[in-house]
Amino acid sequence: MSVTYAKDQTIGAFVHNINAQRRADEVASLLQQDSHFAKAVNEVDKVRLFVGSPENILGSDRTKHGEIAEQVEVGIRNARSYLQGGGQVATFDGVGRLAPADYKLDNLEVQSKFYNGINNTLGKGVVGHLDKYPDFTSNKGFYHIPKDQFDVIDKILKGEPVDNLNAKTIASIKSYIAEIESRTGQGFYEVVKPGVSDYAEIQQGTVHGTLDTHQQDLEQQNQRIKEDIVNEHKPSLAEGAKATGIAAAVGAGVSLGAGFYKHYKDGKNVFKGELTAEDWKDLGLDTAKGAVIGGVSGAAMYSLTNYASLSAPFAGAVVSASKGIASLFSDYNKGEITLDDFTSMGLMICAESSIVGLATFAGQTLIPVPVLGAVIGSLAGQMMVNLMGVDSGETIAALNKKMAAFTANLDAKYQHVVAHILTEYRKLGDLTVTAFDFDLNVSLLTRSVDLARAYGVEEDKILKNVDDVDDYFLS
Structure with missing residues (x-):
């Protein structure tokens, strides 16, 4: 199991990096958009400063609106450009105040x-x-x-x-x-x-309200842009596929390396050509199996970290435990191990996830060493029950009885800690089981539609079939 744990934690690290990079890009993009908005508002403020000193505006009270219109034009066009991440598009630079042109727009002379x-x-x-x-x-x-x-x-x-x-x-x-x-x-x-x-908007008595309206428009546009940034950086099928591909490569690589090491321990050096054709065949099968399992593990971890709010180490531990429990339960059903064997080995397998769970969810809670084993045992037992899925009831009942014995050893304070952590476990629901069920994954799109409707997603925003998905990602 040590190789499996190492493999899953490595995959978890890659998944964490993918998630971290996406979130870092999101934060950077939002900060950059804040900068764009600040530059846009600054342009509006420049116009406010100008119109706030009517004594410096050319013309009589009846004609001052002409130069006001010029200032509004240049300021607002630049503000809109800055908001979208562009540069200065309009300027008075290089244009005399009484020249044939009033300003330049995209380097072309303009008369207002x-x-x-x-x-x-x-x-x-x-x-x-x-x-x-x-x-x-x-x-x-x-x-x-x-x-x-x-x-x-x-x-x-x-x-x-x-x-x-x-x-x-x-x-x-x-x-x-x-x-x-x-x-x-x-x-x-x-x-x-x-x-x-409009003509009425740039008069001395109305221009201040006009600038307020323009700034409100900029604020609304900025909010929409930031919402788009957030939506663009949400977990996606494309990124999930990327995580799956990387995980498959990691799974294949680790399996191949483990195979080389196993043969080396058996006295066969792959670099000296000492492997037989049968050995290479076994290596190929193990590598392919490792790639498939790695890909499934990566997809599961991507889902757990992004949709169940688990940390990458915890997600890796959960995935490792899921595979370990599935293998043990298969042996138990075949009669190859007893219930006590299944319980003991299962608790050992789930102990890692329980320990990571303590670190993840208990946070600053200090648990004395004498009761730490009981806490871990209680959590591991709960995790075994969660990972087993639907059973005849006898095995789960036996496990629950053992888990209750573990919990009974805790005082009220630490029972509260366990209850809090178990609540976090239960949030997983059947997500882990579903992630490894190939039959269910065939109907993934149909079930995602049902889930979207259950969460109140607008009907016209739901991707209902393969064509909708293709149109969304290729548009």
């Missing part, structure tokens, strides 16, 4: 035109600017206009009905659109694009 009324924005704003700078769009420069005005223009161009505009106004808008396209030699959508704000 925010007038009251669509015709004023297109006529006085865009066309008027083209009168002074006819080549402004020749290097892909373009205009930003109020988002709500752009939406109305978009409806007009698509022939959709528009409220609160008469035929004369619509005709005038179309005329300005035609003139803009004629002057620039480009389509309207290439020359004029929507800003991030």
Whole structure:
């Protein structure tokens, strides 16, 4: 059994590393997203600082909204980019305050035109600017206009009905659109694009509320991103398959090494060509068996550590004990060992798991050495009962009687400790038994659907068949 324990603990270590790496990546990603959000909020704060000093804003009280719109545009676009992990996309750097362009977006010059009324924005704003700078769009420069005005223009161009505009106004808008396209030699959508704000949102009396709304949007987006990060770092079938593959390799390697050592003890040196064809055949079978058992053990440990909240050493010990008890119980049923033999050897096998269980669940509880054996015996007995599954009842009844005798030797304080640890054992339910049942694993997908529904998972988020699983992992 020592080789088995070593193998399972090695597999447990690999599983622990897989889990630890995933959790470390999750923490790192969440911290990085916190940094992204802080940079985004800082951009909003820069705009707040600017609009908080209206005496420094160009224009009269009636026209200051023009420069406010520019600041909001640059700040919010950068904030959205930073939130997604991007860099600066908009800037005033290299653009004079009274230059033909107001700012740059993705290294392209942009002129912001925010007038009251669509015709004023297109006529006085865009066309008027083209009168002074006819080549402004020749290097892909373009205009930003109020988002709500752009939406109305978009409806007009698509022939959709528009409220609160008469035929004369619509005709005038179309005329300005035609003139803009004629002057620039480009389509309207290439020359004029929507800003991030409506006209009313960037006025002196409303801009503070506008910035509050933008920050709330950033907070909501940030929360969704962090939720996605958490979901992306949950245990998965793909990672479970990775753990299974590694465990199979470990199982095969340890079995092969053990086989070499066994033959070496028998006086045969594999490196000197002293193994017979039959020896190599046995080694091959043992290695293949080790790979299969290792893979099953790895899958079980991945499930135990991620879905039953067990530590990797405890999961390894539980898996080792599971296989040991299964082998003993088979010998007992065949009449090859007595109940006393089964009990004694089973308790020894489960003792390791019990000791790890004490360390895992008892924590800081100090248990005197004189009663330690009784505690371990009680836990080992409980574990034997859990790992045996369904029986005729006679064997389990006998084991429970022995376990009660162990527990009776404890005083009330340590009976409470045992009760606490046994509660943790019982949380395993049939998970360990199920992990080693090949027949049950054939129906894994069907049972996972039932489990998801039992836990209230939304129906449209449940993977119900192989096609759903393939679509999920290949999309």
